[in-house]
Amino acid sequence: MGFVTKTFQACRWRPRGLIGVANIQNNPATAIHLQLKTLLRRVQDLAGFIVKSVRLTDDAKGKPRIEAVLAADPRFKRRCSCCGEPGRVHDHMKERQWHFVPLWGIPVILRYTPCRVICPTGGATVEAMPWSRGKSPYAVAYMLFLARWARRLSWKETASVFQTSWEAVRRSVEWVVEWGLENRVLTGVTALGIDELHWGRGKKSENFVTLIYQIDAGVRRLLWIGHKRKEATLKEGFAFLENQCDGFLAGLRVICSDMWKPYLKVIAKKAGWALNVLDPFHIAKHLNLAVDTVRRGEQSRLRDKQAKAKVKGARFLLLKRGTRVRGKARAKLKAVLGSLGATSRAWELKESFRKFWQYRSPTWAAAYLQAWTTRALRSRLEPMRKVAKMLRSHEDLLLNYFRAKREYNSGVVEGLNNKARVELARSFGHRSFNILKLVLYHTLGSLPEPPSTHKFC
C-alpha cells in the first residue's frame, strides 16, 4: 500500500477516477482506461445517481483510501425511502459516508449528501439510496460481502482480514439474517426436529437453547432458536412459526424430539396430529450417559495403580459405536471391558439396543424393547435401570419411529446438532444469546439473501 502512494507521489500524478489498464494487445496507442466510476456502477446499483468523482486520498492516519463522491442525477426525481414513491425535495441533510467493499486492500468510501423528500403519504423522509439501509454506515454490498465471509471465517477473523471492526461484521450479519428471516418461505414444512443444545457451563435452565429444525428430505435448515428449554420456550417457537406462516402447525406430519418432558407436552398439545418420534440419536445420548456414569463409579473405586493405568482413556472408546472401534483401539477396549465388570455389562446393554432400531414391524420392535428393558432392569446397574424405565414409559413414542420410518431420515437431527455444536465452539466467547442466535441462523438457517447486482465472494 505504501508502494502505491509512493509511486503516485513520484510521478506527481493524482488519479481522478482513473486507473490505467493496458488493453490486451498492450499497445499504448490503443490503451483503454478503465474508470473506477464504470467499475463502481457495474457492481453497485446507482440508478438515479451519478458518480461525480473518484479520488485516492489519505485518511487521518496517512493510509490510502478511495473516495467516491456521489450526486443526485438531476434527470430523475428523488424517491422516498419508506414507500419508494417519487416526492418533492424538502431539505438537504449533512453529508454521509458509507464503507464499500475494499479494492485491492484499499478501503473504499462512498460520500453523498442525502436530502429529505415529501412522502406522498405525509411527512418528510430520507430519500431512497440503493446502496444504503437505514442509518448503517456500511453500504449494502459491503454488508453482504462481510456476512458471506462471516460464514466461512469467525467474525473476529473476518474483521481482521478486511481491516474492519467486529461490530461492522455483527451489524452486517444481523442485517442479512433479519432480511432472510423476513423473506424466507415456510410453506410445505412437514417434518420437524426439536433439539436442545448445551450452552455455557452447568445444568441450569439458562444454559440450554432450544432449536427447531426442518428435517424434510432435501430441505434441512434451522427454523427457530430460543433461550432455555422450558414448555414456554417451545410454545414461543411454535407461535413464532405459526405467525410467520399460517397453517404451519397444521401441515406437520412428523416431529422428532428427545424424551424431554416439556417438549413432549407441548408437541402433544400444539401439534397432536403429527407423529412424535423419539430419535435414535437422542436415545443413544441417554444410553451413553448411563454407560459413562457406571464407568465413572467403577473407575473411582479402583485402588490398584496398575489397574488404573489399564483403564485410562477408556471413556471415548466406550461411547463410540462398538463396530467402529478397530485395530489397536479394539484391543484396548477389550482390556478395559475385561477389567471393569459393571461397565462391561452396561456397555453390552448399550450396544445391544442398536438392534431395536433395525426392526421393520412395530410389533417385533415392541417385543424386543420388552426383552431388553427386562434385562436392563435386572442388571443391578442403577443408571441403566433408569434408562430402561424411561424407555418403557415412552414405549408408544418409541414405536412411532417404525410408523414414521418412511417419512424421515433419522440421521438428520444428529447431523444438524453436530453442525450447531461446531458453530457454537467457533463462536465461543460470545456470551450473549443474541449473538449465538445470529451465528446459528446465519450458518444453519439456509436463509435467502438480499438481492445484489454483483457477487463479490
Ligand SMILES: [Zn+2]
Ligand atoms: Zn414514503
